[in-house]
Amino acid sequence: MTGFWSRFRRRRIAMIGLIVVALVVAVAIAAPYLYPQSPWKMVQRPFLPPFANALVPLGTDTLGRNVASGLAHGAQVSLLIGIVSTLVALAVGVPIGAIAGYFGGIVDDVLMRFTEFFQTVPSFALAIVLVAIFQPSLTSVIAAIGVVGWPPVARLVRGEVLAQRRREYVEAAILAGQSNFTIITRQILPNVVSPIVVLASLMVATAILLESSLSFLGLGDPSVMSWGYMIGAARTVVRQAWWLSFFPGVAILITVLAINLVGEGLAEALDPRSSRDHH
Amino acid sequence: MQTLWFLSSRLVKGILVVLAIVVLDFFLIHFAPGDPAAVMAGESGATDEIFLQQLRVKFGLDQPLMTQLGLYLWGVVRLDLGYSYRQQMPVLDLVMDRLPATLILTGAAFVFSLVIGVAAGAWAAANKDRPLDRAITTISLIFYATPLFWMALMSVLVFSVWLDWLPGFGFEEVGNTDNVFERVLDVSRHLVLPAVTLGLFFTAVYVRMTRSSMIETARMDFVKTARAKGLTEGVILRRHVLRNAVLPVVTLAGLQAGQMVGGAVMTETVFAWPGIGRLMYEALLQRDYNLLLGVFLVSAAMVVVFNILTDWVYRLVDPRIEVAR
Numbered sequence: 001m002t003g004f005w006s007r008f009r010r011r012r013i014a015m016i017g018l019i020v021v022a023l024v025v026a027v028a029i030a031a032p033y034l035y036p037q038s039p040w041k042m043v044q045r046p047f048l049p050p051f052a053n054a055l056v057p058l059g060t061d062t063l064g065r066n067v068a069s070g071l072a073h074g075a076q077v078s079l080l081i082g083i084v085s086t087l088v089a090l091a092v093g094v095p096i097g098a099i100a101g102y103f104g105g106i107v108d109d110v111l112m113r114f115t116e117f118f119q120t121v122p123s124f125a126l127a128i129v130l131v132a133i134f135q136p137s138l139t140s141v142i143a144a145i146g147v148v149g150w151p152p153v154a155r156l157v158r159g160e161v162l163a164q165r166r167r168e169y170v171e172a173a174i175l176a177g178q179s180n181f182t183i184i185t186r187q188i189l190p191n192v193v194s195p196i197v198v199l200a201s202l203m204v205a206t207a208i209l210l211e212s213s214l215s216f217l218g219l220g221d222p223s224v225m226s227w228g229y230m231i232g233a234a235r236t237v238v239r240q241a242w243w244l245s246f247f248p249g250v251a252i253l254i255t256v257l258a259i260n261l262v263g264e265g266l267a268e269a270l271d272p273r274s275s276r277d278h279h
Numbered sequence: 280m281q282t283l284w285f286l287s288s289r290l291v292k293g294i295l296v297v298l299a300i301v302v303l304d305f306f307l308i309h310f311a312p313g314d315p316a317a318v319m320a321g322e323s324g325a326t327d328e329i330f331l332q333q334l335r336v337k338f339g340l341d342q343p344l345m346t347q348l349g350l351y352l353w354g355v356v357r358l359d360l361g362y363s364y365r366q367q368m369p370v371l372d373l374v375m376d377r378l379p380a381t382l383i384l385t386g387a388a389f390v391f392s393l394v395i396g397v398a399a400g401a402w403a404a405a406n407k408d409r410p411l412d413r414a415i416t417t418i419s420l421i422f423y424a425t426p427l428f429w430m431a432l433m434s435v436l437v438f439s440v441w442l443d444w445l446p447g448f449g450f451e452e453v454g455n456t457d458n459v460f461e462r463v464l465d466v467s468r469h470l471v472l473p474a475v476t477l478g479l480f481f482t483a484v485y486v487r488m489t490r491s492s493m494i495e496t497a498r499m500d501f502v503k504t505a506r507a508k509g510l511t512e513g514v515i516l517r518r519h520v521l522r523n524a525v526l527p528v529v530t531l532a533g534l535q536a537g538q539m540v541g542g543a544v545m546t547e548t549v550f551a552w553p554g555i556g557r558l559m560y561e562a563l564l565q566r567d568y569n570l571l572l573g574v575f576l577v578s579a580a581m582v583v584v585f586n587i588l589t590d591w592v593y594r595l596v597d598p599r600i601e602v603a604r
Contacts (some may be wrong), residue, residue: 120296125537128571129571218564235570278300
C-alpha cells in the first residue's frame, strides 16, 4: 500500500486531480453551511451579472436565484449520483462477470450474450427511456445510470476471473473443499480488485456526465438542484445571460476531468508494470 | 460464400437483438407506474375513459400478458410501431421523416472525429513525450470531460451569436432557394457547428486510442525489421505502424455507434436539428411514450446495422481476423 501511494504521488497530474476532487467534495459537504438557504430561493433581482455583488459572486439566474449556491448544492447531487450509480453498476456487473468467468461454458455464454445485448443498446437513449417512464427522481436516475453502466464491469471481471481460474491457489481451494461462493469471494475477487477500482473511478466521471445530460433534458429529480438542470434552465437565455450556463458547465468539466486524472493515476499506480513504462 | 455466411449469421444475431429490444419496450410500457393505456395515450387523452377503453381493446390490454406481447411483436414485424396520439401520426412515419437529418449529422461527425482523431493521435505518438504530444493529450483529455450539451451551447454563443460566423440553429434557411447546389451549401453551413461539437468528444476518444495503439505497435518485431531494412522513420510510421495501429480504433469506432445516438439527442436538441434525437426530446417534453419507445427502437436498430457494417469493413481491412462470433 505504501508502494502504491508513493507511485501515485509521483504522478503530479494525478495529484492535481486528487486535490481538485477533494475541493469539490469539500464544497459539497460545506454547501448547507455556506448557503443555508435553499438554492431554489430568490435572493436578488433576476439576471444579476457575475462579479457585481459580493453576496452573489456568480450572479443570479432568471428567477433571481443564487448561481454560486446552486453550484455548491449541485456538487452534492453530482457526487452522490456519480458514486451511488457506480456502486449499483458494480453490484450488477461484478457478480455477473465473476459467475461467467468462474463457471465458464454455457453459463458464460448466456451471461455474455446478455451483457453484449446491453452493450449494443444505445446507452444514453436507454437511460432517457428508463427515467422518463419511471418518472424522474434520484432513485430512477441512479438506477438508470447503473443499468447502462454495468456491462463493461461484467466484461472486465469476467476476463480477470477467467485468468485467475486456472491458477494453483484456486485448485488448492477446490481440493480443500471450499464452496464456489467462498472461492469466488474470498480467493479470486481480492486478487482482481485493482482493475475494478480503476474502472469504477472512471465510471464515476462518466456517471456525472450522464446525470448532467439527463438533468439538462429535464430528467433530473425535480426537487434537487443540479448542474445539468441549471444549464438546461438557462438554455433559452444563453444570449442574454451567458454566465448562467457557463459556470455550471465549467463545474462539470473540472470535476469530470479531475476524476479522470485520478483514475488514470490509480491505473498506473496500481499496475507497477505500466508505471515502469513511463519512467 | 464465406462473406455471405458471415453476413447472414450477423443479420440473424442483429434481428435477435432488435427483437429483444422490442420485448424490453413492451415490458417497460407494462411495468411503468400507472395504466399502460394511459402510457400509450401519452396523457393526451388520459382522462377520457372511453378513449382509454378503446385503446385497451385495440391493443388487447384486457387479454393475458403473453397474448399482448404476441400482438405487440406482430405489430412491430409489420412495421407498425404504434401511433403518436400527440402528433396525430404513426410513429414510424415520424421517425422515418427525421432519420435522414440524423444520418447526415452522425455521419459527418463520425468522419470528422475519425479523421481528426486518428491523425492527431498518430501525430502525438510520433512525438511521444515531447511538448506536442503533451498538448494533444491534454486537449483530448479536456474534450473527453466536457459535457456535450454544454459545448454545443457555448459554440452557439461564440461562433453564432458573438462572432456570427455560422448559423447555430436549424437545418437550412426555409424557402431560401430552389437551386440544389445552393441548398447543399446552405445545409452544410448549418451542419458545421453541430457535427463538430458532436464529433469532438469522439475525436478525443480516438486520439487516445490511436496514440496508445501506435505506441504499442511500434514496439513490435516487424517494426524493428523495417528499421533494420533501413526504411526512414516517416515511412515506418505511416506504412507499417499506423496501418496496424488503426485496426483497434476501427473496432472501437464501431462499438461507439450507440454513444453517437446519445450524443445526437443532446446536439440536435441544442441546435434544433430536425433529427430523431430532437424527436426524442420532443417526445419527452410531451410525455409521448409511444413515440419515445419508437425512436429508441429505431435508433437501436440503426446501431445494430452499423455494428454489422463495421464488422464487415473490419474483415475487409484485415482478412486475418476471424470475427465469426
